[in-house]
Amino acid sequence: MSDASAPTRDRPWVFRTYSGHSSATASNELYRKNLAKGQTGLSVAFDLPTQTGVDADHPLARGEVGKVGVPVGHIEDMSALFEGIPLDQMNTSMTINATAAWLLSLYVAAAERSGVNPRDLAGTTQNDIIKEYLSRGTYVFPPEPSMRLISDMVAYSVDAIPKWNPTNICSYHLQEAGASPVQEIAFSMATAIAVLDAVKARDDVPAEAIPRVVGRISFFLNSGIRFVEEICKGRAMTELWDELTRERYGVEDPKLRRFRYGVQVNSLGLTEAQPENNVIRIVLEALGVTFSKNARCRALQLPAWNEALGLPRPWDQQWSLRIQQILAYETDLLEHEDLFDGSHVVAKRTGELIREARTELEKILGMGGAVAAVENAYMKQRLVESQTGRQRAIESGDLTVVGVNAYTEAEPSPLIEGKQSILKVDDSAERAQIERLEAFRKRRNESEVEGALRNLREVLSNGGNVMPPSIRAAHAGVTTGEWTDALRALFGEYRAPTGVVARSLNGASPKTLEVRDRVHALSEKLGRPLKVLVGKPGLDGHSNGAEQIAVKARDVGMEVVYEGIRLTPDEIVQSARDEGVHVIGLSILSGSHGVLVVDVLKGLDAAGLGGVPVVVGGIIPDEDAEALRQAGVRRVYTPKDFDLTRIMGEIVDVVSESPAGH
């Protein structure tokens, strides 16, 4: 940041747009266009197979290839993704976690191939596994080896890729999962401590390197619609981090204690109803993290106004980029000192957040830190509770959401007329990616691949750093699935606690009681309690919706079988049969509902369970919803269906109408 006393404008934060889809080539074209429009950094969205370490031709990848991001299966994909973009001049953020070490290795290898020295690479790998267990769901390995991989990357990059932020501690996803500001602050600080303590304990990182390591830790925050509180949250975290890094890690240089963070503003609060209102929400949320000079974000990505409807088109993303440019270049925001220094209102709220967050942080450290609080489900349960509270407040009207539970009388929106208001990913993308992968496998030198994988396994078994053998493997032509399989064999795979054992909140609304009576009546008729299976097929790990449905179904008196994320359609069919459920609810947010739901329906038919009704929830465009109903799905729910009690009532209807209900 430039000298505050100079009369010039401050340098703006980095403008990014989280994007990527279909293929490396298609995404490269999009990136170049975005840069030409004035975007100043890149933010790569990877598809779910890449994020969870399976190749495009793996059974679990079915329907998911190129959907929520770009597929990167090997070094040629990575090179194609950045074709014509000078990597030594770019600031690239990668949303990648379980397989972060691998994608960074591919990035380094691609840079080396294009003649760029890794020391000149600047950017960020998200690489925060804790919030994957808590909210986002793209974890692969158990906590312990996952934390080791993170600390390996930190230890490696501090000298070899010194401008890289090896880990970006995320409170973003915690807010999406319902976290209060205090939980956001405390949980992310606990995560940062877990990473730094692990690095500090290593033999290969000398004590004098620790301040530099601390200086490379960055954060990724969310910014919600309560923007005054968001201003205070940023300031609170800046103060807490300064204190923590000084006291716990002995960092003397104030520059290395700076709280550096990027932001993606809130998606949870974006509405499907009257979606044009989202633009106003996004502007206000952007203000929350740019207003305060002393706690201003370093990079900002804004979602598109129509995110709750489906994938945004390039035009939608451009509109969000323009918000940033107007804020940074047209307004006088960057000409002033901090606007809130001296405000006793902001100071008071900031102080409260700091105090409460410190208490919560102490509690987590008392149980053994962030990893322990994942394994004992403490953090997850608190999040499910917070989200349940928020959900209930929207249903009751205590929390006003314009266009959703208030002021719903509206003119039809000219922005969403016609079917072209979202991006449709070409269904042939998956086939094409698999063909490229097969061709690549034929082309590469098998003995080099074998040698590189053997080397990777040896180094890891001997406790060595994951990065050097992974970079070698990237050059040799190892694929994303092969690299991850090698680590799976050593570390095992993990299933995180679902958190749905969370306590019920007290007091049920009259509507809830009414549905509960109907559930009990139907249960008598069925001869046993109404039993529902809540399933999440595919690779999508966003489990908040499924968890809220599971808790609500329990609260209206149903027996709920919920087994967490990442199940194959076959596994869901088997659960439905073994458990003897009366109805199945599927939740899919990755856009792969077409393939996965149909697979479940086919499996049910084949197992003789064709009479068990299926309902589906997710980000599902109208056309797709119609196709699903045609295929036999009884009800389709989208983000506009915020009233969970009503959904429960409809599930009772659906079961009453099914063969079991007669």
Added chain:
Amino acid sequence: MNLADDTRPERRAAARELLEQLEREAPFPGAARIGVTGAPGAGKSTLLDALVRTLRPRGETIAIVAVDPSSQQTGGALLGDRIRVRSGANDPGVYIRSMAARDRLGGLADATRAGIAILAAVFDRVFVETVGVGQSEVEVASLVDTLLYVANPGAGDMLQFMKAGVLELPDVFVVNKADVGPLAERTAGELSSGLGLGERGDAGWTAPVLLTSARDGAGIDALADALDAHRQHLVESSRLAERRQRGGRAFVLEALRRRYGSHGVAQLGGDAAVASRVQASAETSAFALATTLGAEIEEALRKS
């Protein structure tokens, strides 16, 4: 299994017939019935997962009945917040059924006992997993041949083990998460010495205390062997038949008490009288016995 769960009168009659037949005609010793219990978070599900991975390659078929508590207030329950055995998908040799303890519509024992009887006719081994300490051990112990208790390392000092009454019933103890090291060993040590103090029903069997780690698979083979050893001991000492009979009787008493209350049981002369009636009966099916005695109570209640 849906039939075993059903409370509608016509289905109950069908279920009863099936169950009585299964109980009378069950081959002896038949499937191994193993209860798995312990405090929440002790790692029962991960341990079961590891056991299945060990036992399936030995060719055994396995069923798991997982019992979760129901909400008293709403009757609802969250089931399956456990690690479903990953190797079980598409394997007809593994069956998992979650059940709610359900106080509104029949108790834990009814549906679970019926479920076990059915599954025991089909699978080589039936595990019954329940959460909690204290009362649930007593109930589960009456349903199974072998009771396995899973302890958390450092789950409390001896006093707490004694208080919870967990030392009396289990046949095999496991301290899971042995990868945490000294703490697990200390817990195992406390358990072993505690076992030496208390009095236990079966003098011919010394309950072993094992260390396992579901995480790295350590001790799982030894646990499988210990479960087999207990079964062999029961068969060889002729205690298996006796144990199942005793469990059946406990079930009949419990079922009558639950259905008709103490007033109902009083119609047959009270607990002690019912106990001796059950003792004297030649009926081998607990379900049939509960039905016969239930009918007598109903008759008596009608007359009074």
